[in-house]
Amino acid sequence: MSFFREVLSVTPGRLTIVYEDTERCVRAVQSKDERFDGWFFTAVVTTGIYCRPSCPVVPPKVENMRFHPSAAAAQAAGFRACKRCRPNASPGSPQWNERADLVARAMRLIADGVVDREGVTGLAARLGYSVRQVERQVYAELGAGPLALARAQRAETARLLVETTRMPMGDVAHAAGFASLRTFNDTVRTVFALTPSELRSRAKGAEQASPGGLSLRLPFRKPLCPDNLFGHLAATAVPGVEEWRDGAYRRTLRLPHGHGVVSLRPTPDHIACRLNLTDLRDLAAATSRCRWLLDLDADPVAVDEQLAADPELAPLVAKNPGRRVPRTTDPDEFAVRAVLGQQVSTAAARTHAARLVLAHGTAIEDREGGLTHLFPLPQDLAGLDPETLAMPKSRRSTLLGLLDALTSGEVDLTVGGDWDRARAQLAGLRGFGPWTVETIAMRALGDPDAFVATDLGIKLAAEALGLPVKPAGLIERAERWRPWRAYAVQYLWATGDHAVNRIPA
Structure with a gap:
């Protein structure tokens, strides 16, 4: 070892x-x-x-x-x-994407800005624990409590705004989440041993953002194979909400204080990220969601070593190491799209989703491309007329049941949610079989061990590799791939000739 x-x-x-x-x-x-x-x-x-x-x-x-x-x-x-x-x-710890315990869930929520918006009391309420329990367990593992972790995140957000914009320092302090200009100045000096003005002076050669826009570098641990990651996002892109343009994946973002448009372009040593936000207070949340979308905090060495120990997967790993799991910036959106994609082609699923977007999405302006809408919230679709859906009656019922469950809170797919509980909640809905539940677990919840054994692409790959084809046999064989079965899915899918496996020309 x-x-x-x-x-x-x-x-x-x-x-x-x-x-x-x-x-x-x-x-x-x-x-x-x-x-x-x-x-x-x-x-x-x-x-x-x-x-x-x-x-x-x-x-x-x-x-x-x-x-x-x-x-x-x-x-x-x-x-x-x-x-x-x-x-x-630096890249975040893989821990917070690999685990589903209290500390990991807390860290995902802190990264999304929950402490800044709702305080530690709100964080604890979301986790279902007391403030004291959350603070004690987070401090025991991270050496700092939730407030200190959120403060460190605010300091990094402030640095980005100071170095890449011409915003007045008072506006930077507000956008980064500081309660006062004095606290902002003191924190920057403490963390960076420089005043905000000195930080800006040192960054004179850095790329400056256009009004409302920011250019960032999103780091990752090497290796990273962009083919399936960006190929999947581009091939399944919903018109109006997502697009592939000039070598970059672009999409709209629904954020706590407003909305945004992000452009993500793969390069050899980072992901070039361009953000246009209606409210710069959403910078930390937007960045966190983009990292989550692209699985950038993954630990590819540990994943690939485990999977390469299987002689059937070893050649696939050696050919294109560092595959990531394409996720989502909005779990509820992905759950709706997963139901729309049940037993239909990728193109048909996109068409169904595009119709919902045009009829019920929130219109936005995109100055740089062809994005037009935010994907509708579950409550926006609550009054949906099932007769307007060009799909079988049973699937209409499944979609309406999901929308009711998401709107009422019966199903919780939020970033700090409990994976096992969410699986059980989904499985209790009408029309939710193993494929739908595991697809949502893999891409919306981010469970690295989710496994879609009943997926047609997985069955075809298993047959080609001489692996068991029947779900029960394949699940048994996949025990040796745990806890990285979601990554094994990416390598198995890559054996097929499908648009999801390659970046558009």
Whole structure:
């Protein structure tokens, strides 16, 4: 077993284990191993700074290193962010996308801005625990509480706005979520050891955003295979809501304070992200949702090592390593589209969705392309006349049942929701079989172990590879792929000649 795999074994709380294993952390820092970026942070007592493991500067002496599980923990210990490696801009920990326990769910909600909008009380209410329980468990694993983690996120949002816009500092403070200009100034100085004005002066060569627009680089852990990721999003794009234009996937976003349009373009070492937002307070939430959509915080080394241990999957992994699971920016939207896609072609599913968008979506203006609407909310479709749906009566009933369940809260697909509970809730709806439930679990809930054993593409791939074709037999064989069966699905789908497997020319 490799050093990297040994450290990153799949167990709850493994992030704490990683940063407490001094010997292994030192080895990662000395080798400048970028795969550990986001897993832990290295603080240097002689300089008072903290870095990502892959920082390009000469590694400090071992006796001067201190390790922290989060940027917020390093900041709370009195260290400032390195100006070279910008540790608070590193890929996020894979933990929060791989696990479904309390801390992982809390971290997904914090990333989406829930603490800024609703406070720790709102975070705890969403999780169904007391404030004290949430704070205790988050602090035990991250070395910082929810407020400190949200503060670190606000600091990074502020840095982006300071460096890439000409906004007045007061407006930046408001957009980044700070209660006052003084708190904004104090936080920036504490985290970056620079005033906001000094930050802006240092970034004179950076690309400046157009009015309402921002250009960002979304980092990821290598390798990343963009073919199925962007191919799937482009092939299933709903007209008016999504499009592939000039080598980039574009879509509309419904956000807490307004809406936005995002353009995502793959490059060898990052995803080029261009955001146009109606309210810049939504920057952190929009960025988080784009990272979630593209599965950018995944741990491809651990995933591929596990899957390549199967001799049938090994050639597929070796050919195109680093496949990600294409997800969604809106779980409710994806659930509706999953029902529309039951037992029909990709083209037919797009047509059904486009009709709903034109009839019930919210119109928006897109200055750079051909996007026209936000996908309708479940409550927007609550009064839907089933006779207007060009689909079998049974599927109309299934869709209306889903809309009722989403509107009433009977089904919870939110980013901080419980995966097992959501599966059970979906399975209790009329017309929801294993394919629909597991498809939603894989792409809307983000469960890395979701497995669509009854999918036609998976059956064809299994037959071609000499794997069991019947669902029961394939599920048994897939036990060896756990907890990464959703990634195995991507490799199996890639054996077919379908548009979802390639980026449009």
